[in-house]
Amino acid sequence: MWPGHHREWSACGSASAACQSAGTPGRHFGPAGPGLLGVGGGAGSPNLYLLQHSMPLAVMASPRKLEQDVQAKVDSFRARIAQEAEDLVSTFFPQKLSELDSRVQELRLQDLSRIRSVPAPESLIAPDTVGDGPNRDPPPLQTQSSIKVLALPGGEGQLLRSNQHLVELIERVKPEIELLREKCNTVRMWVQLLIPKVEDGNNFGVSIQEDTVDQLWTVESTAASYLRRFSTYYNTRAKLVSKIVKYPQVEDYRRTVAEVDENEYLSVRQILLHVRNQYATLHDVILKNIEKIKTPRSTNTDNLY
Numbered sequence: 001m002w003p004g005h006h007r008e009w010s011a012c013g014s015a016s017a018a019c020q021s022a023g024t025p026g027r028h029f030g031p032a033g034p035g036l037l038g039v040g041g042g043a044g045s046p047n048l049y050l051l052q053h054s055m056p057l058a059v060m061a062s063p064r065k066l067e068q069d070v071q072a073k074v075d076s077f078r079a080r081i082a083q084e085a086e087d088l089v090s091t092f093f094p095q096k097l098s099e100l101d102s103r104v105q106e107l108r109l110q111d112l113s114r115i116r117s118v119p120a121p122e123s124l125i126a127p128d129t130v131g132d133g134p135n136r137d138p139p140p141l142q143t144q145s146s147i148k149v150l151a152l153p154g155g156e157g158q159l160l161r162s163n164q165h166l167v168e169l170i171e172r173v174k175p176e177i178e179l180l181r182e183k184c185n186t187v188r189m190w191v192q193l194l195i196p197k198v199e200d201g202n203n204f205g206v207s208i209q210e211d212t213v214d215q216l217w218t219v220e221s222t223a224a225s226y227l228r229r230f231s232t233y234y235n236t237r238a239k240l241v242s243k244i245v246k247y248p249q250v251e252d253y254r255r256t257v258a259e260v261d262e263n264e265y266l267s268v269r270q271i272l273l274h275v276r277n278q279y280a281t282l283h284d285v286i287l288k289n290i291e292k293i294k295t296p297r298s299t300n301t302d303n304l305y
Helices: 006-021 046-053 057-106 109-115 164-194 204-246 251-288 290-294
Strands: 027-030 033-036
Touching: 057 164, 057 251, 109 164, 109 251, 164 204, 164 251, 164 290, 204 251, 204 290, 251 290
Parallel strands: none
Antiparallel strands: 027 033
Protein backbone atom coordinates (compact mmCIF):
# COMPACT_ATOMS: atom_id res chain seq x y z
CA MET A 1 0.00 0.00 0.00
CA TRP A 2 1.29 3.43 -0.92
CA PRO A 3 1.41 6.29 1.61
CA GLY A 4 -1.40 8.75 1.22
CA HIS A 5 -3.51 6.49 -0.94
CA HIS A 6 -5.18 4.25 1.62
CA ARG A 7 -8.51 6.02 1.37
CA GLU A 8 -8.42 6.26 -2.41
CA TRP A 9 -7.67 2.54 -2.74
CA SER A 10 -10.49 1.59 -0.38
CA ALA A 11 -12.78 3.79 -2.35
CA CYS A 12 -11.56 2.18 -5.52
CA GLY A 13 -12.40 -1.26 -4.19
CA SER A 14 -15.86 -0.07 -3.25
CA ALA A 15 -16.32 1.55 -6.61
CA SER A 16 -15.22 -1.64 -8.33
CA ALA A 17 -17.76 -3.71 -6.41
CA ALA A 18 -20.41 -1.16 -7.24
CA CYS A 19 -19.51 -1.27 -10.89
CA GLN A 20 -19.74 -5.06 -10.97
CA SER A 21 -23.12 -5.01 -9.26
CA ALA A 22 -24.28 -2.38 -11.75
CA GLY A 23 -23.33 -4.51 -14.72
CA THR A 24 -20.08 -2.76 -15.61
CA PRO A 25 -17.47 -5.55 -16.00
CA GLY A 26 -14.69 -4.52 -13.68
CA ARG A 27 -14.32 -0.93 -14.88
CA HIS A 28 -12.94 1.28 -12.12
CA PHE A 29 -10.70 4.21 -11.49
CA GLY A 30 -7.73 3.56 -9.25
CA PRO A 31 -4.91 5.74 -8.12
CA ALA A 32 -3.04 5.26 -11.40
CA GLY A 33 -5.97 6.06 -13.66
CA PRO A 34 -8.70 4.07 -15.37
CA GLY A 35 -8.17 0.40 -16.08
CA LEU A 36 -9.67 -3.07 -16.04
CA LEU A 37 -10.04 -4.96 -12.81
CA GLY A 38 -7.21 -7.46 -12.38
CA VAL A 39 -5.40 -6.06 -15.43
CA GLY A 40 -4.40 -2.50 -15.05
CA GLY A 41 -4.59 0.69 -13.20
CA GLY A 42 -1.07 1.72 -14.06
CA ALA A 43 2.47 0.39 -14.01
CA GLY A 44 2.70 0.59 -10.24
CA SER A 45 -0.74 -0.65 -9.27
CA PRO A 46 -1.23 -3.78 -7.10
CA ASN A 47 -3.47 -5.30 -9.78
CA LEU A 48 -0.51 -5.46 -12.21
CA TYR A 49 1.70 -6.89 -9.49
CA LEU A 50 -0.83 -9.65 -8.77
CA LEU A 51 -1.13 -10.41 -12.49
CA GLN A 52 2.64 -10.74 -12.97
CA HIS A 53 3.13 -12.97 -9.93
CA SER A 54 0.14 -15.21 -10.57
CA MET A 55 1.36 -16.32 -14.06
CA PRO A 56 0.67 -20.03 -14.69
CA LEU A 57 3.62 -22.39 -14.42
CA ALA A 58 2.97 -23.78 -17.90
CA VAL A 59 3.51 -20.35 -19.45
CA MET A 60 6.78 -19.92 -17.55
CA ALA A 61 8.00 -23.38 -18.52
CA SER A 62 7.38 -23.01 -22.27
CA PRO A 63 10.47 -20.82 -22.96
CA ARG A 64 12.56 -23.47 -21.23
CA LYS A 65 11.21 -26.15 -23.53
CA LEU A 66 11.72 -23.92 -26.56
CA GLU A 67 15.30 -23.30 -25.52
CA GLN A 68 15.95 -27.04 -25.24
CA ASP A 69 14.52 -27.63 -28.73
CA VAL A 70 16.69 -24.86 -30.23
CA GLN A 71 19.78 -26.17 -28.45
CA ALA A 72 19.11 -29.64 -29.83
CA LYS A 73 18.97 -28.23 -33.35
CA VAL A 74 22.20 -26.29 -32.79
CA ASP A 75 23.95 -29.42 -31.53
CA SER A 76 22.72 -31.36 -34.55
CA PHE A 77 24.03 -28.64 -36.86
CA ARG A 78 27.44 -28.66 -35.15
CA ALA A 79 27.70 -32.43 -35.47
CA ARG A 80 26.74 -32.34 -39.15
CA ILE A 81 29.23 -29.58 -39.95
CA ALA A 82 32.00 -31.40 -38.05
CA GLN A 83 31.41 -34.66 -39.92
CA GLU A 84 31.23 -32.93 -43.31
CA ALA A 85 34.33 -30.80 -42.69
CA GLU A 86 36.45 -33.74 -41.57
CA ASP A 87 35.41 -35.68 -44.67
CA LEU A 88 36.33 -32.71 -46.85
CA VAL A 89 39.80 -32.36 -45.37
CA SER A 90 40.65 -36.05 -45.32
CA THR A 91 39.02 -37.24 -48.56
CA PHE A 92 37.62 -34.53 -50.81
CA PHE A 93 40.61 -32.15 -50.80
CA PRO A 94 43.21 -34.73 -51.96
CA GLN A 95 40.82 -36.13 -54.59
CA LYS A 96 40.15 -32.64 -55.97
CA LEU A 97 43.87 -31.93 -55.95
CA SER A 98 44.57 -34.92 -58.17
CA GLU A 99 41.68 -34.09 -60.52
CA LEU A 100 42.68 -30.44 -61.00
CA ASP A 101 46.31 -31.36 -61.50
CA SER A 102 45.31 -33.51 -64.48
CA ARG A 103 43.20 -30.70 -65.93
CA VAL A 104 46.01 -28.17 -65.58
CA GLN A 105 48.33 -30.42 -67.58
CA GLU A 106 45.83 -30.32 -70.44
CA LEU A 107 46.10 -26.50 -70.69
CA ARG A 108 49.43 -26.32 -72.48
CA LEU A 109 51.18 -23.06 -73.23
CA GLN A 110 51.62 -24.17 -76.84
CA ASP A 111 47.86 -23.71 -77.36
CA LEU A 112 48.07 -19.91 -77.41
CA SER A 113 47.94 -19.72 -81.19
CA ARG A 114 44.66 -21.68 -81.28
CA ILE A 115 42.65 -19.20 -79.28
CA ARG A 116 42.95 -16.23 -81.62
CA SER A 117 39.58 -15.50 -83.17
CA VAL A 118 40.02 -12.07 -84.81
CA PRO A 119 42.06 -12.09 -88.03
CA ALA A 120 44.72 -9.45 -88.61
CA PRO A 121 44.58 -7.37 -91.81
CA GLU A 122 46.91 -8.25 -94.65
CA SER A 123 48.61 -5.64 -96.80
CA LEU A 124 48.99 -5.96 -100.53
CA ILE A 125 52.50 -6.45 -101.90
CA ALA A 126 53.81 -3.11 -103.19
CA PRO A 127 56.69 -2.82 -105.68
CA ASP A 128 60.07 -2.40 -104.04
CA THR A 129 61.34 0.18 -106.51
CA VAL A 130 59.93 2.60 -108.99
CA GLY A 131 62.38 3.19 -111.85
CA ASP A 132 65.96 2.04 -112.27
CA GLY A 133 69.33 3.25 -111.15
CA PRO A 134 70.25 5.77 -108.52
CA ASN A 135 67.58 8.17 -109.73
CA ARG A 136 64.76 5.79 -108.85
CA ASP A 137 61.75 7.31 -107.15
CA PRO A 138 61.04 6.43 -103.50
CA PRO A 139 58.23 3.94 -102.99
CA PRO A 140 54.87 5.59 -102.49
CA LEU A 141 53.32 5.51 -99.07
CA GLN A 142 50.65 2.91 -98.59
CA THR A 143 47.21 4.43 -98.44
CA GLN A 144 44.02 3.07 -97.03
CA SER A 145 43.02 1.73 -100.46
CA SER A 146 46.16 -0.45 -100.57
CA ILE A 147 45.15 -2.38 -97.45
CA LYS A 148 42.94 -5.43 -97.73
CA VAL A 149 40.73 -5.30 -94.65
CA LEU A 150 39.47 -8.67 -93.54
CA ALA A 151 35.88 -8.79 -92.42
CA LEU A 152 35.01 -9.82 -88.92
CA PRO A 153 33.56 -13.29 -88.39
CA GLY A 154 29.80 -13.20 -88.73
CA GLY A 155 29.45 -10.48 -91.30
CA GLU A 156 27.45 -7.28 -91.20
CA GLY A 157 24.25 -7.37 -89.16
CA GLN A 158 25.10 -10.72 -87.62
CA LEU A 159 26.19 -11.67 -84.14
CA LEU A 160 29.85 -11.11 -83.38
CA ARG A 161 30.55 -14.15 -81.27
CA SER A 162 32.94 -14.34 -78.36
CA ASN A 163 36.11 -16.38 -78.38
CA GLN A 164 34.55 -19.81 -78.06
CA HIS A 165 37.73 -21.47 -76.82
CA LEU A 166 37.91 -19.12 -73.87
CA VAL A 167 34.18 -19.20 -73.21
CA GLU A 168 34.24 -22.97 -72.88
CA LEU A 169 37.35 -22.83 -70.68
CA ILE A 170 35.86 -20.18 -68.38
CA GLU A 171 32.60 -22.10 -68.06
CA ARG A 172 34.57 -25.15 -66.91
CA VAL A 173 36.68 -23.23 -64.41
CA LYS A 174 33.92 -21.16 -62.79
CA PRO A 175 32.22 -24.14 -61.05
CA GLU A 176 35.59 -25.17 -59.62
CA ILE A 177 36.08 -21.73 -58.11
CA GLU A 178 32.61 -21.68 -56.59
CA LEU A 179 33.10 -25.21 -55.25
CA LEU A 180 36.31 -24.13 -53.53
CA ARG A 181 34.50 -21.22 -51.87
CA GLU A 182 31.68 -23.44 -50.65
CA LYS A 183 33.97 -26.12 -49.20
CA CYS A 184 36.22 -23.54 -47.52
CA ASN A 185 33.15 -21.97 -45.95
CA THR A 186 32.14 -25.32 -44.45
CA VAL A 187 35.61 -26.02 -43.04
CA ARG A 188 35.88 -22.46 -41.69
CA MET A 189 32.55 -22.80 -39.88
CA TRP A 190 33.74 -26.08 -38.35
CA VAL A 191 36.94 -24.53 -37.00
CA GLN A 192 35.10 -21.47 -35.69
CA LEU A 193 32.66 -23.66 -33.77
CA LEU A 194 35.63 -25.45 -32.16
CA ILE A 195 37.10 -22.23 -30.74
CA PRO A 196 36.60 -22.34 -26.94
CA LYS A 197 35.48 -19.48 -24.73
CA VAL A 198 37.94 -16.71 -23.96
CA GLU A 199 40.20 -17.48 -21.00
CA ASP A 200 43.58 -16.42 -19.70
CA GLY A 201 46.53 -18.59 -20.62
CA ASN A 202 46.90 -21.81 -22.62
CA ASN A 203 45.82 -20.09 -25.85
CA PHE A 204 48.43 -21.48 -28.24
CA GLY A 205 45.92 -23.93 -29.74
CA VAL A 206 43.36 -21.14 -30.05
CA SER A 207 45.85 -19.05 -32.04
CA ILE A 208 46.29 -21.99 -34.44
CA GLN A 209 42.51 -22.14 -34.88
CA GLU A 210 42.34 -18.41 -35.58
CA ASP A 211 45.18 -18.60 -38.11
CA THR A 212 43.38 -21.45 -39.88
CA VAL A 213 40.15 -19.44 -39.99
CA ASP A 214 42.02 -16.45 -41.45
CA GLN A 215 43.64 -18.62 -44.12
CA LEU A 216 40.30 -20.13 -45.12
CA TRP A 217 38.72 -16.68 -45.27
CA THR A 218 41.55 -15.43 -47.51
CA VAL A 219 40.98 -18.33 -49.91
CA GLU A 220 37.27 -17.52 -50.10
CA SER A 221 37.92 -13.82 -50.79
CA THR A 222 40.50 -14.58 -53.46
CA ALA A 223 38.14 -17.01 -55.19
CA ALA A 224 35.43 -14.32 -55.26
CA SER A 225 37.84 -11.92 -56.96
CA TYR A 226 38.54 -14.55 -59.64
CA LEU A 227 34.86 -14.70 -60.52
CA ARG A 228 34.79 -10.92 -60.98
CA ARG A 229 37.73 -11.08 -63.40
CA PHE A 230 35.73 -12.88 -66.05
CA SER A 231 33.20 -10.10 -66.48
CA THR A 232 36.08 -7.61 -66.76
CA TYR A 233 37.58 -9.65 -69.59
CA TYR A 234 34.32 -9.80 -71.53
CA ASN A 235 33.77 -6.07 -71.09
CA THR A 236 37.29 -5.19 -72.26
CA ARG A 237 37.04 -7.44 -75.29
CA ALA A 238 33.64 -6.06 -76.25
CA LYS A 239 35.01 -2.50 -76.31
CA LEU A 240 37.90 -3.55 -78.52
CA VAL A 241 35.66 -5.43 -80.94
CA SER A 242 33.42 -2.37 -81.12
CA LYS A 243 36.47 -0.35 -82.13
CA ILE A 244 37.27 -2.87 -84.84
CA VAL A 245 33.74 -2.56 -86.22
CA LYS A 246 34.09 1.21 -86.28
CA TYR A 247 37.66 1.30 -87.57
CA PRO A 248 38.24 -1.96 -89.50
CA GLN A 249 41.37 -0.57 -91.18
CA VAL A 250 43.27 -0.15 -87.89
CA GLU A 251 45.40 -3.23 -87.35
CA ASP A 252 46.33 -2.46 -83.75
CA TYR A 253 42.79 -3.04 -82.51
CA ARG A 254 42.81 -6.53 -83.98
CA ARG A 255 46.19 -7.32 -82.50
CA THR A 256 45.03 -6.02 -79.13
CA VAL A 257 42.08 -8.41 -79.16
CA ALA A 258 44.46 -11.29 -79.86
CA GLU A 259 46.71 -10.19 -76.98
CA VAL A 260 43.74 -9.89 -74.61
CA ASP A 261 42.61 -13.40 -75.52
CA GLU A 262 46.08 -14.81 -74.93
CA ASN A 263 46.42 -13.05 -71.58
CA GLU A 264 43.03 -14.32 -70.49
CA TYR A 265 43.99 -17.87 -71.44
CA LEU A 266 47.11 -17.61 -69.30
CA SER A 267 45.13 -16.03 -66.45
CA VAL A 268 42.51 -18.79 -66.46
CA ARG A 269 45.29 -21.37 -66.43
CA GLN A 270 46.89 -19.61 -63.45
CA ILE A 271 43.53 -19.50 -61.65
CA LEU A 272 43.15 -23.25 -62.09
CA LEU A 273 46.68 -23.70 -60.79
CA HIS A 274 45.87 -21.57 -57.77
CA VAL A 275 42.70 -23.52 -57.00
CA ARG A 276 44.68 -26.76 -57.18
CA ASN A 277 47.39 -25.36 -54.90
CA GLN A 278 44.83 -24.16 -52.37
CA TYR A 279 43.39 -27.65 -52.02
CA ALA A 280 46.92 -28.99 -51.45
CA THR A 281 47.83 -26.27 -48.93
CA LEU A 282 44.63 -26.51 -46.89
CA HIS A 283 44.82 -30.29 -46.77
CA ASP A 284 48.42 -30.17 -45.58
CA VAL A 285 48.03 -27.37 -43.01
CA ILE A 286 44.85 -28.69 -41.40
CA LEU A 287 46.10 -32.27 -41.13
CA LYS A 288 49.38 -31.13 -39.58
CA ASN A 289 47.51 -29.18 -36.89
CA ILE A 290 44.40 -31.33 -36.56
CA GLU A 291 45.03 -32.13 -32.88
CA LYS A 292 45.35 -28.48 -31.89
CA ILE A 293 42.38 -27.52 -34.05
CA LYS A 294 40.10 -30.12 -32.47
CA THR A 295 41.51 -29.77 -28.92
CA PRO A 296 43.00 -26.29 -28.59
CA ARG A 297 43.45 -26.41 -24.81
CA SER A 298 45.10 -29.24 -22.92
CA THR A 299 43.11 -30.63 -20.00
CA ASN A 300 46.25 -31.97 -18.29
CA THR A 301 47.40 -29.05 -16.16
CA ASP A 302 50.47 -30.97 -14.90
CA ASN A 303 52.19 -30.22 -18.18
CA LEU A 304 52.10 -26.52 -17.38
CA TYR A 305 54.53 -26.85 -14.49
